[in-house]
Amino acid sequence: MHTVVIGVIGADVHAVGNKIIEHVLNEHGFNVVNIGVLSSQEDFINAAIETNAKAILVSSLYGHGEIDCRQMKDNCVEAGLSHVKLYVGGNIVVGKQDFKEVEDRFKKMGFDRVYPPGTNIEEAIEEIKADLT
Amino acid sequence: MSIHLLVDFGSTYTKLTAVDVEEEVIIGTSKAMTTVKTDVLEGFNTALEKLENAHPKMGEISAVSACSSAAGGLKMAAIGLIEELTAEAAKRACLGAGALVNHVYTHHLSKKEIKALKSAAIDIVLLAGGTDGGNKECIIHNAKKLREAEIEVPIIVAGNKDAADEIETIFDDSKIEYYIVDNVMPKLKELHVKAAKDVIRKIFITKIIEAKGIKKAEEKTGEIIMPTPESVLMAAELLAKGYEDEEGYGELMVVDIGGATTDIHTLGRGYPKRTEVILKGLQEPFAKRTVEGDLGMRYSANALLSLVSPYEFKKYYQYEDESNIEASAKKRSEHVDYLPDNDQEEAFDAALARICCDLSVSRHVGTVEVVYTPLGNMYYQTGKDLTEVQYVVGTGGVLIHRKDAKQILSEVTKKSNKKLELRPEDPKILIDEHYILAAMGLLSQKHPKLALKLLKRHLK
Numbered sequence: 001m002h003t004v005v006i007g008v009i010g011a012d013v014h015a016v017g018n019k020i021i022e023h024v025l026n027e028h029g030f031n032v033v034n035i036g037v038l039s040s041q042e043d044f045i046n047a048a049i050e051t052n053a054k055a056i057l058v059s060s061l062y063g064h065g066e067i068d069c070r071q072m073k074d075n076c077v078e079a080g081l082s083h084v085k086l087y088v089g090g091n092i093v094v095g096k097q098d099f100k101e102v103e104d105r106f107k108k109m110g111f112d113r114v115y116p117p118g119t120n121i122e123e124a125i126e127e128i129k130a131d132l133t
Numbered sequence: 134m135s136i137h138l139l140v141d142f143g144s145t146y147t148k149l150t151a152v153d154v155e156e157e158v159i160i161g162t163s164k165a166m167t168t169v170k171t172d173v174l175e176g177f178n179t180a181l182e183k184l185e186n187a188h189p190k191m192g193e194i195s196a197v198s199a200c201s202s203a204a205g206g207l208k209m210a211a212i213g214l215i216e217e218l219t220a221e222a223a224k225r226a227c228l229g230a231g232a233l234v235n236h237v238y239t240h241h242l243s244k245k246e247i248k249a250l251k252s253a254a255i256d257i258v259l260l261a262g263g264t265d266g267g268n269k270e271c272i273i274h275n276a277k278k279l280r281e282a283e284i285e286v287p288i289i290v291a292g293n294k295d296a297a298d299e300i301e302t303i304f305d306d307s308k309i310e311y312y313i314v315d316n317v318m319p320k321l322k323e324l325h326v327k328a329a330k331d332v333i334r335k336i337f338i339t340k341i342i343e344a345k346g347i348k349k350a351e352e353k354t355g356e357i358i359m360p361t362p363e364s365v366l367m368a369a370e371l372l373a374k375g376y377e378d379e380e381g382y383g384e385l386m387v388v389d390i391g392g393a394t395t396d397i398h399t400l401g402r403g404y405p406k407r408t409e410v411i412l413k414g415l416q417e418p419f420a421k422r423t424v425e426g427d428l429g430m431r432y433s434a435n436a437l438l439s440l441v442s443p444y445e446f447k448k449y450y451q452y453e454d455e456s457n458i459e460a461s462a463k464k465r466s467e468h469v470d471y472l473p474d475n476d477q478e479e480a481f482d483a484a485l486a487r488i489c490c491d492l493s494v495s496r497h498v499g500t501v502e503v504v505y506t507p508l509g510n511m512y513y514q515t516g517k518d519l520t521e522v523q524y525v526v527g528t529g530g531v532l533i534h535r536k537d538a539k540q541i542l543s544e545v546t547k548k549s550n551k552k553l554e555l556r557p558e559d560p561k562i563l564i565d566e567h568y569i570l571a572a573m574g575l576l577s578q579k580h581p582k583l584a585l586k587l588l589k590r591h592l593k
Contacts, residue, residue: 003266011506013411031266033321038411038504038511046215047321051267062507 002132005047006057007035010068014061017090021059024121028129041072045079054132055085065092066105073110085131089115089124134192136160137580139572140177140199140354141361142167142347144206145392145470147176149184150572151191157583159591161188162567169204173350198575199354202231202361204345207337208255210236214262214271219292221415222317223261226291226326228422230333231360232257233394235426241271242278251282256341257333258286263293265319276300280307287336291317291329312336324416334359362422364574365389366398369526370420371573372588373400376581382589384522386557387570388490388542390529392431392469395489397497398422403517403555410501410512417517423497428489430482430531434465441488450484452477483541486531490544499555514555522557526592528565538564563592 004025008018015037022034033051035043044056056076060068069088076084088111093102099116106114112131115124139150147167151160165179185191209232213220220239227234236253238246250258258279262272272292279288280303287310290300297313304311315328342348342357351357359367365387375381384401399421405412427436438446438458446458454477461481465471473479499516525545532538539562546557569591577584 011504011511013506013508013511033264035321036411038413038506038513043413046218049268050215050218050318051264051321052269053267 001029001031002055003031003033003051003053004055004057004128005033005035005044005051005053006059007039007044008037008059008061009039009041009044010060010062010064011038012060012062012064012068013037014059017061018059021057021121024125028125041068041075044072045075045081048076048081048084049079053084055087055128057128058086058088059090060088060092061090063091063094065090066094069106069109069111076110085128086111087113087115087124087128089119091117135196136192136194137196137198137576138194139575140197140350141364141571141575142173142177142199142201142203142350142357143361144202144204147173147180148568148572149177149180150567150569151184151188151194152572152576152583152587154580154583157586159567159569159587160191162569163187167203169346173203173347174353177350177353196579197354198578199350199357200359200361200364200571200575201342201347201357203347205254206362207232207257207333207341207360209234209333210238210250210253210255210258212238212242212258212260212262212275214240214268218322218415219261219263219318222324222326223259223291223329225324225418225421226317226329227259227333228424229326229363229366229418229420230330230337231363231366231422232333233424233426242275247278247282251284256286256344257336258284258288259317259329259333260288260290261292261317263296263316264321265294265316267293269293269296269299272296273299273303276303280304280309283307284309287312287340289314289329289332289336291315294319318415322415324418326418334363358575358578361571362396362424364571365396365528366420366422366574367577368570368574368584368588369398369400371577371581371585372526372592376585379582379585381585382524384519385524385526386519386522386545386560387526387528388493388532388545390486390489390527390531391429392530393426393429393433395425395428395493396422397493399497399517399519399522401517401519401522403499403519405514406518406520407512409510410514410518413513414515417499421497421517423493425489425493425496428493430485430489431465431469431471434462434485437485437488438462440492446484446488449487450480452480482531483535483537486535486541487544490541491547494545494556495551495554500553501555502553516555518555520555520558522560524563525557525560526563526565526570528568528570532564533566533568565592567591
């Protein structure tokens with residue numbers, strides 16, 4: 001059973017999607033460590049270390065995700081988590097932007113996969129499963 | 134008459150409390166210097182004689198219970214993975230069991246740390262790290278290092294259960310005395326300290342008491358059942374929760390200002406009181422104890438002065454003449470049995486006590502931090518919200534003997550420059566005038582209801 005850390009980053013309190021993601025991941029056999037809303041990079045990283053997680057799934061819905069996720073990969077590497085996969089999804093940038101560009105930017109920041117708003121969660125789960133095996 | 138004698142072998146005094154279990158009254162208390170260096174029973178016998186002389190009709194003692202913080206109390210080292218998570222959980226288990234924790238290590242133990250650990254004056258090591266099913270590489274590494282260093286004190290392993298078998302193999306063919314118990318943090322941020330606390334107490338009773346030369350007392354007192362601070366915490370928990378139809382006082386705080394340390398105990402969940410507050414960090418124990426090793430009236434008087442600037446000190450001390458401040462502090466740390474002999478020295482003691490109280494409460498209580506979100510201001514709360522604590526109980530020599538103890542304790546509510554601290558706002562202040570808290574913790578093991586009644590009657 002793979003352990004994954006999920007949560008909502010930054011000063012973002014959107015709790016509903018976070019609960020749905022937890023529910024669906026549980027149903028698909030993941031060991032879900034949900035650190036909830038208003039979480040900092042440090043919270044994600046500390047949780048991943050203690051629980052020996054294979055992936056960190058960052059949610060953001062309020063538009064400031066790009067700022068909140070800066071240097072997250074570097075911080076993971078610094079904390080000995082270079083092997084941990086990084087995912088991000090939601091309304092992760094300000095306003096309506098071309099998703100391809102957004103995806104490129106986040107990939108450059110070290111995220112393994114980037115999901116736009118309205119992604120079907122089952123789709124994402126298939127990819128996560130494939131990545132972790 | 135059925136007399137239950139309660140004994141506290143303290144670092145300075147051996148204190149006795151005699152309770153008549155049938156009449157439900159405290160017959161009397163007495164104390165004498167603790168005599169660990171010669172024969173611990175000397176002090177006990179002196180105190181008992183005093184008690185018997187003062188109450189000649191006391192009658193036969195039918196039961197004795199004892200606790201001890203003599204010969205340095207119980208000292209532990211806590212090892213975890215992340216400072217705020219398993220290391221903190223391990224530390225809280227030690228504190229809750231009545232230990233003093235001066236050594237906390239995180240991540241992989243280095244040679245330097247192992248060397249420091251080996252030469253440190255500690256009685257037990259608590260080794261944690263990883264949630265159940267989580268990281269086990271770190272705790273296994275640390276177990277190997279402890280084994281290589283041939284640590285001579287008992288090691289309690291309370292980390293990731295997946296690592297337990299391997300750690301057993303590491304320690305098995307060595308001289309290391311070890312105990313494997315439930316993880317102190319089985320899931321992220323979930324605190325689970327009971328199993329660790331139980332084994333700490335077991336080791337304390339069977340080994341530590343003997344190593345410190347207090348075992349001999351058991352000829353007279355029966356088994357010494359716990360460290361004194363744990364006993365105080367138990368009394369406080371009983372007073373907060375109540376017992377059967379005898380109601381408790383609800384959320385409360387105990388401030389214990391001693392010669393070397395200041396202990397704060399709080400009983401209560403400390404959950405956020407408002408909906409826009411989000412709780413962060415490791416789960417808080419219902420009965421929480423923190424110990425400040427740099428805040429005390431005598432041994433720590435010098436260390437205490439270094440924590441406040443001269444300007445700040447004057448806020449607590451009304452004398453204009455400040456030339457004697459350092460000398461007064463020095464006098465106290467060099468002569469730990471010093472008692473003030475003039476008004477200025479009295480005022481100096483009051484100032485020290487106020488600082489102990491103020492700073493130790495600051496370090497114990499939770500804090501809030503504002504987060505500006507698009508939905509308005511939200512708050513992070515770290516630690517316990519103690520704003521609605523109903524009672525603050527003061528104990529320890531300085532508070533018991535001073536007439537202005539309640540004014541000193543009013544520091545608990547000080548908010549002036551600490552707006553983000555969740556300190557009690559309007560508690561009733563009680564003083565443990567007869568020094569019975571630890572004794573009632575002991576009594577509660579057999580007569581919880583009586584202990585509770587006596588606490589309610591005598592804390593004023």
